[in-house]
Amino acid sequence: MALPVRLCVFFSALLIVLGCAGGPSTTSPEQSTSSSPPIVASLGDTTITLSEFESAYRSSNGGSTPADDSLSSYQDFLEQYVNYRLSLRAARSAGFDTLSSLQQEIRSYRDKMARPRLMRSEVYKPLTRSLYRRQKTKVDVSHILARVSPDAPPEDTLQAYQRMQSIADSLARGVPFGDLAYRNSDDPSAQQKGQRGFRGRLGYIGAGQIVKPFEDRMYNVPPDSTSDVFRTRFGYHILKVHDRRASKPPIRISHLMVRPGADSMEARQKLDSLRTEIVSRGASFDSLARQHSEDRRSAPKGGDLGTVTSRESLPPSFQRAVATLDSVGAVSPIVRSQYGYHLIKLTNREEPKSYQASYKELKQQIADRPRVDRRKNAFSDSIRTQVGVTVDTTRILGTARISSVDTLSRPLLSLTQDDASSDTSVPVATLGDSTYTLKQLARHVMQADGGARMSVGTVLEDFLNEKAFQYAQAQLQETDSSFAATMKEYREGLLVFQFMQDSVWTVAAQDTAALRQFYQERRDQYRFPDRVRTLVLRAPSDSLFAPYGLSASPSLSSLVRRATADSLVRLDTAMVTDTSLEVYQKALSMDDGSITGPIQHDGQALLLARDTLLPARTKTFEEALSSVIRDYQSHYKGHVHARLRRRYDVQTYPKRLRNAFSETAPSRMSSTN
Known part of the structure; x- marks a missing residue:
């Protein structure tokens, strides 16, 4: 069996034995000492303690502790868990754990699961934790770059390094960083006045926005200090940290813009009047932005400019105005930018996320x-x-x-x-x-x-x-107890699956004589209900049924001949009962020989043609075979577990489970039955 199919079975291996609690239980006292955990079952020379039972029960419930499960639920699960443990023991006794095919499957699963787990714990988590911590702070930084490609010849690399070392010496003698960046940096923006990066000044940068060697330096160098010469994939750098400040959470803003005409005072007066309408009279900012804003892109959206994650991306006047908006819904005074005059509204401020939510x-x-x-x-x-x-x-x-x-x-x-x-x-x-x-x-x-x-x-x-x-x-598995537990669960599930496959399912499915006898003893359980035999014609579009002459009520035989010759129409036969899909149940109320449709269903057009009613009857052995095999496997599984219980002298103490998940220590240590 292929690995993906088996995975669905292995992790529910306990469910393999859940269908047959079976086997005797006893309430004869097997006393526990006050210093040992209470025993809820014994399997020959091994025992199941209350704490082990609780762990297994919790695992079967997705790792959660049940809040209101009953004592009978615990007792049922104890019988099921004993069956699981017996199957596991029998699998080991049969030597299934030595099979090379199973050992290889376990290794394959280990490798498949271990790599992403190791990447998460040793690579992604340290990096994301560092990034999360650093993103709380932004750094105002400048840099000087001596560009050199990663695959540059050694002589070029040495020349670039020596040039940067010479610049570092100049910095040590007190030459201003900006002057050196303007004259020497290979970053083109260093010579472009008005651009970010002019004279080396990059401004405030956050974690995750730049290569890691640069990020590491800028978060470790103190303010008003310069770094050593270091290398990234772009070349050699020296950076200077000017300041650090706490990162601001992302915000969402809207604006209402009026462009100045010949008379800028008129634009300001218009905005001042609109602001009074909003702030003093409660007018809708969105509505006024749609009516009066001259920003054609944002006006139809009520002036919405979207979420701003980095306030440095805003024009300086916007940055200053946003800093004064202390609450969601606040509207700024009139703001001037190169585009015109604005009113700015703070529409949302995100709360900082936890590390888990940000991962x-x-x-x-x-x-x-x-x-x-x-x-x-x-x-x-x-x-x-x-x-x-x-x-x-x-x-x-x-x-x-x-x-x-x-x-x-x-x-x-x-x-x-x-x-x-x-x-x-x-x-x-x-x-x-x-x-x-x-x-x-x-x-x-x-x-x-x-x-x-x-x-x-x-x-x-x-x-x-x-x-x-x-x-x-x-x-x-040696260093991660959680992963060791996962592998133990997988390994044991695989062994139980193999035992059930070889000792129950295959044996039961291949014993034809036993299957026939099982059927004969229970044949009244295997019955067809009343069924309506119905022809179902399926086509991509109802227009394909136009040539079928439905208005003339064609006979079923002519309908079959037409559909058989039509490559675009598929013909099926459905046995419709009151448990069939609702779309087919229309046939239950139709007359024999009648046709209904087209009906749209699941992206197709259907025609339903009722043939005849087939009265309820007992299934033949061949018709019931799949159900008989399933039921007999469950029946035979009970015999196998009963045999194992006798072999290993199983005793259970179900009344002790009344202390399951109890928080009171004395009751957990009770030795009564």
């Missing part, structure tokens, strides 16, 4: 950025340091006939093929107790995005980082 949005901000790769590589490097790594660079270069690790890795691609002239199966690297061959490294080059264009050293680093991450995946 999805924060993750989207970083998902496709280099900071994710940096964090993942840093985590992989910590694993490599922890478990130890060795690399035989000489063997790699010699076998591939490559001169140095700075050479492109393309020659390694030839080693992915079996070649008797070169030994690619000998180890060239180790990580912990794992060894890796040159062929594995060569395959990594082939599979990595742009691997052949990377140097041997870069590919080797990428390969070892990936193997370290895979190592952490394999060890996650």
